Amino acid sequence: MSSAILNTVIKTVVQCSETFGGKRSVPRVTRYDTTIYFATAILLRGSCLVISGLSLFVILMAEVQLLVLGPEGVGKTVMLKRLKTLTAQQNLAQAQQKQELGEAPSTVPTIGVNLVTVTHHRKKYTFRELGGAMGPIWNNYFKEAACIVYVIDIANQTQIASACIQLLEVLSSKQTQEMAVLLIFNKIDSPDCMSMSEISAIIRLREVLANARQDITVLECSFREGTGLNRILKWLQEKCSLSSLAK
Numbered sequence: 378m379s380s381a382i383l384n385t386v387i388k389t390v391v392q393c394s395e396t397f398g399g400k401r402s403v404p405r406v407t408r409y410d411t412t413i414y415f416a417t418a419i420l421l422r423g424s425c426l427v428i429s430g431l432s433l434f435v436i437l438m439a440e441v442q443l444l445v446l447g448p449e450g451v452g453k454t455v456m457l458k459r460l461k462t463l464t465a466q467q468n469l470a471q472a473q474q475k476q477e478l479g480e481a482p483s484t485v486p487t488i489g490v491n492l493v494t495v496t497h498h499r500k501k502y503t504f505r506e507l508g509g510a511m512g513p514i515w516n517n518y519f520k521e522a523a524c525i526v527y528v529i530d531i532a533n534q535t536q537i538a539s540a541c542i543q544l545l546e547v548l549s550s551k552q553t554q555e556m557a558v559l560l561i562f563n564k565i566d567s568p569d570c571m572s573m574s575e576i577s578a579i580i581r582l583r584e585v586l587a588n589a590r591q592d593i594t595v596l597e598c599s600f601r602e603g604t605g606l607n608r609i610l611k612w613l614q615e616k617c618s619l620s621s622l623a624k
């Protein structure tokens with residue numbers, strides 16, 4: 378931009394100089410002057426590139442803030458513990474193949490906020506799990522988040538309706554419209570769990586996805602067994618890494 382301005386200035390000065398036929402009152406633009414102008418323009422353009430490169434680097438290295446929502450007991454804390462363990466492994470691919478995740482970690486009901494930071498491919502993701510009882514004030518946290526992970530327990534038939542109502546409230550909030558959303562159907566290992574077609578029919582998944590403005594990804598998981606964790610990491614990389622730019 379600065380070089381464009383300089384170019385225009387040079388052009389105008391050259392035109393003036395030509396118009397006045399090189400009279401003494403108007404200074405002539407010599408080859409030396411033009412070289413100085415061009416050198417300055419190149420220097421300015423160079424520094425602009427360095428500054429934009431640096432800003433891009435800072436943005437790319439910035440932490441991504443995520444909210445983890447869903448009713449109580451759906452497996453949010455187990456998911457975060459699993460992700461922390463998995464990303465801490467030296468060789469992620471090997472650990473996933475060999476299922477070296479071990480027993481499901483024990484949890485206690487989350488009271489208030491549970492903050493967990495995970496580093497994946499040198500990018501930091503900060504998950505803020507809000508206790509299920511905080512449902513009425515979830516919206517107070519929307520402003521700070523770039524993405525949402527919403528977990529539903531598909532083995533708990535009595536909870537599905539309220540989980541769906543809360544999900545619709547989240548999706549209809551003005552503050553979440555530009556966010557990437559990961560909708561997780563957890564506990565697929567449980568003998569009581571519903572099939573994907575049953576749960577989709579109950580919560581009218583097709584309509585929800587068609588009417589929501591958010592970019593929603595649906596995953597079936599078992600955090601007890603560690604199923605679906607690598608797909609969560611893939612989602613983080615693909616959908617969340619640049620979401621922080623919008624914040």
Ligand SMILES: Nc1nc2c(ncn2[C@@H]2O[C@H](COP(=O)(O)OP(=O)(O)O)[C@@H](O)[C@H]2O)c(=O)[nH]1
Pocket residue numbers: 447448449450451452453454455456481482484485486487509563564565566567598599600601602
């Ligand atoms: N069967 C089964 N149980 C799970 C799974 N994930 C979590 N749980 C259990 O669900 C209970 C609640 O988990 P927790 O992570 O504390 O739920 P939160 O309230 O959503 O944070 C615990 O007893 C977990 O062991 C799963 O994938 N399958």
Ligand SMILES: [Mg+2]
Pocket residue numbers: 453454455484485486487491506
């Ligand atoms: Mg919890």
